[in-house]
């Protein structure tokens with residue numbers, strides 16, 4: 001039973017998606033960048049590279065079993081998909097933005113008959129219907145920000161991440177239609193395939209979790225062990241090991257949050273910690 005997966009072939013989501021697959025142990029080979037399709041060497045899995053917006057379509061038609069794309073693309077497709085995992089990158093929002101010089105502060109000020117440029121026509125249509133505005137949607141496939149200045153539209157609905165592109169183009173964000181990040185999704189799957197997909201996603205999840213943690217090793221005085229345990233509780237308490245020929249010191253191994261490294265190392269030093277080592281973790285299977 002060969003599984004098929006669709007992932008973005010270029011653009012913002014491509015690089016990190018490939019990185020996650022590789023780190024989770026799927027061997028895409030050396031030349032994945034030049035190929036539209038890859039048979040993963042060490043798994044019964046085929047990976048197809050397509051545009052981010054085509055991933056939901058491929059899943060919906062059954063051409064692939066699951067895939068990775070932005071949640072915005074899933075929402076725009078209108079297809080009922082199951083979200084399997086938030087991938088914690090590709091954060092953005094689909095927003096309504098207007099030229100600063102129009103002086104609008106709220107979507108309620110958008111006049112009927114307004115022209116809206118967007119590459120998300122379905123979400124835009126349902127948004128303006130929801131807020132009771134009659135607008136004319138002009139579908140573009142990118143660079144929506146420029147459309148008001150080209151006289152193509154009055155306002156836009158577009159993806160925003162930091163907001164700097166909006167600022168550069170003198171646009172004000174009025175409302176957020178959808179919040180998005182990269183996700184793994186599937187349609188209806190038979191039990192056997194579902195299980196295989198779950199195994200792959202568990203592996204990806206373990207990579208994402210591991211990236212937030214580090215592995216810390218240190219030699220600490222036995223007399224301070226209780227305080228060390230409080231300073232570095234780890235997942236289920238630190239692992240404690242004897243050091244050959246030493247009754248006064250033990251070695252501890254512990255997994256801690258990356259954001260705690262600075263504090264933990266300082267606390268350990270104050271408690272007499274020596275030979276403190278900090279190592280990356282490849283995977284964390286809870």
Ligand code: AMP
Pocket residue numbers: 008010011012013052069070071072073090091092159160161162180181182
């Ligand atoms: P791309 O192929 O580069 O057009 O990227 C497509 C996907 O990247 C979008 O559907 C979003 O999910 C995601 N993305 C994240 N941040 C942004 C952004 N600032 N602008 C456009 N796409 C973004």
